[in-house]
Amino acid sequence: MKNRNWILSNRPQGAIKSGDFTREDRDMPVPGNGEVLVRVLYLAMDPAIRGFMNASGNYAAPLPLGAPVRGVMLGQIIRTGPGAELSEGQFVWGFGTWSDYVVAPASQFYVVEADADSDLASFTHVRGTIGLTAYYGLLDVGDFKSGDTVLVSGASGAVGSLVGQIAKIKGASRVVGISGGTAKCQRAVDDYGYDFCIDYRSGSDLNTQLDTILPEGIDLLFENVGGSLFEASLNHLARNARIAICGMISRYNASNDQPGPSNLWNLVVKTAQVRGFLVSSILGDRARTQAMLKSINEWISEGRLKYDIDIREGFEAIPDVYNCLFTGAHKGRLIVKVADPVR
Amino acid sequence: MKNRNWILSNRPQGAIKSGDFTREDRDMPVPGNGEVLVRVLYLAMDPAIRGFMNASGNYAAPLPLGAPVRGVMLGQIIRTGPGAELSEGQFVWGFGTWSDYVVAPASQFYVVEADADSDLASFTHVRGTIGLTAYYGLLDVGDFKSGDTVLVSGASGAVGSLVGQIAKIKGASRVVGISGGTAKCQRAVDDYGYDFCIDYRSGSDLNTQLDTILPEGIDLLFENVGGSLFEASLNHLARNARIAICGMISRYNASNDQPGPSNLWNLVVKTAQVRGFLVSSILGDRARTQAMLKSINEWISEGRLKYDIDIREGFEAIPDVYNCLFTGAHKGRLIVKVADPVR
Numbered sequence: 001m002k003n004r005n006w007i008l009s010n011r012p013q014g015a016i017k018s019g020d021f022t023r024e025d026r027d028m029p030v031p032g033n034g035e036v037l038v039r040v041l042y043l044a045m046d047p048a049i050r051g052f053m054n055a056s057g058n059y060a061a062p063l064p065l066g067a068p069v070r071g072v073m074l075g076q077i078i079r080t081g082p083g084a085e086l087s088e089g090q091f092v093w094g095f096g097t098w099s100d101y102v103v104a105p106a107s108q109f110y111v112v113e114a115d116a117d118s119d120l121a122s123f124t125h126v127r128g129t130i131g132l133t134a135y136y137g138l139l140d141v142g143d144f145k146s147g148d149t150v151l152v153s154g155a156s157g158a159v160g161s162l163v164g165q166i167a168k169i170k171g172a173s174r175v176v177g178i179s180g181g182t183a184k185c186q187r188a189v190d191d192y193g194y195d196f197c198i199d200y201r202s203g204s205d206l207n208t209q210l211d212t213i214l215p216e217g218i219d220l221l222f223e224n225v226g227g228s229l230f231e232a233s234l235n236h237l238a239r240n241a242r243i244a245i246c247g248m249i250s251r252y253n254a255s256n257d258q259p260g261p262s263n264l265w266n267l268v269v270k271t272a273q274v275r276g277f278l279v280s281s282i283l284g285d286r287a288r289t290q291a292m293l294k295s296i297n298e299w300i301s302e303g304r305l306k307y308d309i310d311i312r313e314g315f316e317a318i319p320d321v322y323n324c325l326f327t328g329a330h331k332g333r334l335i336v337k338v339a340d341p342v343r
Numbered sequence: 344m345k346n347r348n349w350i351l352s353n354r355p356q357g358a359i360k361s362g363d364f365t366r367e368d369r370d371m372p373v374p375g376n377g378e379v380l381v382r383v384l385y386l387a388m389d390p391a392i393r394g395f396m397n398a399s400g401n402y403a404a405p406l407p408l409g410a411p412v413r414g415v416m417l418g419q420i421i422r423t424g425p426g427a428e429l430s431e432g433q434f435v436w437g438f439g440t441w442s443d444y445v446v447a448p449a450s451q452f453y454v455v456e457a458d459a460d461s462d463l464a465s466f467t468h469v470r471g472t473i474g475l476t477a478y479y480g481l482l483d484v485g486d487f488k489s490g491d492t493v494l495v496s497g498a499s500g501a502v503g504s505l506v507g508q509i510a511k512i513k514g515a516s517r518v519v520g521i522s523g524g525t526a527k528c529q530r531a532v533d534d535y536g537y538d539f540c541i542d543y544r545s546g547s548d549l550n551t552q553l554d555t556i557l558p559e560g561i562d563l564l565f566e567n568v569g570g571s572l573f574e575a576s577l578n579h580l581a582r583n584a585r586i587a588i589c590g591m592i593s594r595y596n597a598s599n600d601q602p603g604p605s606n607l608w609n610l611v612v613k614t615a616q617v618r619g620f621l622v623s624s625i626l627g628d629r630a631r632t633q634a635m636l637k638s639i640n641e642w643i644s645e646g647r648l649k650y651d652i653d654i655r656e657g658f659e660a661i662p663d664v665y666n667c668l669f670t671g672a673h674k675g676r677l678i679v680k681v682a683d684p685v686r
């Protein structure tokens with residue numbers, strides 16, 4: 001029995017090309033002391049993975065050439081090594097690799113309350129890091145206050161689709177999204193609770209639109225994109241505005257540094273604050289993350305929090321599916337299903 | 344008796360030129376209801392004034408063409424209008440104009456505990472907005488913690504010279520400045536409590552120097568300058584770093600927007616925060632500002648807080664003196680003495 005892997009064989013320059021990954025079948029790994037063998041069921045296609053592929057890494061160390069690509073997964077424990085504090089059959093999420101099986105210390109995984117009939121893919125999304133990112137970023141990092149006007153870039157993306165809804169649930173006075181294309185903007189309004197969504201591809205001037213739609217300015221900006229959208233938003237901050245910077249997907253593929261916003265002076269003029277954040281900062285606090293997930297589960301069961309998962313099938317398709325992240329050819333959180341759970 | 348004024352006759356493009364101001368003698372103003380007539384004794388040459396001269400203003404409205412230039416002053420009440428809650432002879436600071444006399448509502452001035460023998464110029468500096476800016480920006484906005492490593496750009500400038508000393512008084516583990524030229528750097532270390540000062544004009548690579556001098560990274564960045572210095576500093580943040588943006592003097596004279604820092608991604612990677620601030624945000628809280636000034640006065644009397652004021656003489660010299668701000672030909676806070684107090 002072999003373990004298939006997608007290996008990083010070449011550091012991509014700009015967009016990912018087919019030759020950047022190589023399939024390699026290796027021996028089945030065996031869990032050592034404190035380790036577990038996990039069967040990979042679902043792999044999340046995250047923008048951050050693109051950063052791991054660069055020689056400089058991003059918030060995590062760069063992926064070595066010749067190593068399987070890393071990413072968030074939902075898996076099932078198949079075998080446990082001596083002293084590993086997890087049990088066979090349990091479902092877990094955490095960092096895995098683009099492989100059929102993963103061996104890693106039990107301590108790096110989070111057990112989820114699920115069985116083979118649960119919506120397992122949702123643990124790589126709204127019930128996992130994406131849901132926590134939206135919740136933590138908006139309410140804690142962004143210091144959300146009821147009555148805030150909220151602007152969210154990447155409004156129809158995985159995180160943005162949840163941020164808009166949570167802002168409405170928590171009493172935002174106006175929630176505006178920015179997204180690319182009429183279909184995505186429509187979805188932001190119809191499905192994800194946005195009062196309005198600006199199509200940045202429409203050719204209309206973004207500053208003019210923001211002036212019209214948010215004449216009182218932005219109290220809270222949830223920034224997923226960076227680049228020129230971020231720069232325009234900085235021109236429309238309300239006094240004491242708060243900005244939570246979640247990621248800057250528009251820059252993940254940039255080979256060279258692009259110029260940053262030339263108008264940071266607005267932070268002084270508006271006495272505004274910017275906070276960068278990583279969801280990993282709170283994952284160690286189990287009580288807090290459990291409380292957040294409890295709220296999220298309640299909102300889902302009450303029908304107030306919708307989520308879309310775009311599940312693609314099959315190990316072989318992973319590199320092609322990953323590229324969809326940057327071309328925009330997906331609806332909601334992009335996931336690859338690698339295997340069915342063991343019953 | 345005439346009142347001399349320096350009038351903005353032309354909006355400067357880039358550096359200030361002699362034709363941008365015109366001297367105009369006007370009739371002595373008379374205080375109306377609730378107003379006071381103030382004799383201008385000292386005028387502070389602030390970088391922010393350069394922003395008022397632009398058509399777009401900065402945090403304050405743009406100065407109209409034909410109006411006297413605005414700026415912080417220390418003055419003395421000469422006459423009071425009906426109902427004005429100030430007394431003749433009192434010393435006050437607040438916004439005035441580049442004039443011999445100013446009439447304005449009494450409510451816009453702050454009374455200082457001083458007499459004609461006091462160090463009156465210090466109320467436009469360490470005992471006024473500059474001292475409060477350093478205190479508030481470092482301790483409150485920057486959320487200073489004992490043991491922090493602190494980096495201050497514009498270290499030998501008016502604000503920066505105080506920030507370094509306050510950081511040491513409050514228990515910073517290491518205080519590093521950035522300044523331009525060996526003389527200024529020497530002063531930052533000899534007079535203003537800096538452990539080290541980087542000369543950005545030395546030609547050495549700033550990133551390399553920061554790596555060497557702050558290998559553990561910057562816990563708190565007090566940013567006075569912006570531009571390429573700010574960008575380099577962003578590459579050296581410690582985890583959970585805090586940045587207080589006080590001003591960006593390197594951009595005041597820029598006719599066109601310069602590109603901003605291309606590496607804001609570091610804010611995410613280091614889960615750092617940036618806060619822009621204006622000292623005006625706290626001036627309304629008299630109890631708090633009085634408490635801050637009390638600490639400042641104690642530190643001065645204990646010999647722990649030094650300040651340098653570069654006083655130039657004479658109303659006629661104001662435009663030339665103002666230009667010194669940007670050419671660097673001054674030592675410490677740049678002030679013009681317009682008149683002696685009335686005894």
